[in-house]
Amino acid sequence: MSFAPVILVVLAAFVHATWNMLSKRAAAAGPTFVFAYNLIACIAYAPWVACVLTHEGVVVSPAVVGCILLSGTIHLCYSLCLQRGYQVADLSVVYPVARGMGPTFSTLGAFLLLGETPSYQGLLGLAAVVVGIGLILTQGDLIAFRQSRGQAGVRWGIATGLLISSYTIVDAYGVKALGIRPVMLDWFSNLLRFVLLAPVVLRNLERAGELMQGRRLLAIGVGLLSPLSYILVLAALEMGAPLSVVAPTREMSMMIGALFGVLLLREPVGAWRFMGCLLLVAGVVLLVT
DSSP, X not given: OOHHHHHHHHHHHHHHHHHHHHHHHTGGGXXXXXXXXXXXXXXXXXXXXXXXXXXXXXXXXXXXXXXXXXXXXXXXXXXXXXXXXXXXXXXXXXXXXXXXXXXXXXXXXXXXXXXXXXXXXXXXXXXXXXXXXXXXXXXXXXXXXXXXXXXXXXXXXXXXXXXXXXXXXXXXXXXXXXXXXXXXXXXXXXXXXXXXXXXXXXXXXXXXXXXXXXXXXXXXHHHHHHHHHHHHHHHHHHTTOOHHHHHHHHTHHHHHHHHHHHHTSOOOOOHHHHHHHHHHHHHHHHHHO
């Protein structure tokens, strides 16, 4: 395998952590912010989609339509879940837990639902993820298990991770099996999210305007970067990169997100939380290799 797909995934990790930091800064706007950045994404990437449609066309089939609808629905739930997590907890808690739990759920599903025999490496990876999450939550202080803010961050992070594992499976199938171009899959997914959120947001435009005051530039940033980060990952898969390489490389974003939390958002991230992030990364690598 060439280095090009790996470079794309490494770049995607940096872009992904960046847009999550911007989203955290606009956490209070909730679904309105999700609606705003999806609108930006649809407008910004429309010329690229039009170019693909003009030069390559698109094969419409029930399977393709179903994949796009399912992908868009899961991505909408993911966006709302992530934004809610950022409202109630720190970026350095929600983000690494969410990123770490995606591969973990996939592995647990293989063990419990598909009857695969767990390997020592897989069990060690699961243990590392669990301990890593524990360190992120407690920072070495067991009293943290009784604190609502830390618990909320882990709960929303785990829920987000479940949705990440779900859309990853759906989108990988769409790109690899159905031949949907990455930019097309992501754009139509964004369009569906925009359409589904429109009735909720537009029924009270005055309130939406208040929530977005001072956050419009953040919405532009997320709208431009969020699709790009995922398109880069899908492009790497489309180029033939194995998921066993893409998944652990992509998890670099966990450490980048934790660094952003402490350096830019001034969150209380100590040695214990960094150690937890390292264990999460190590656990994910063990699970997917």
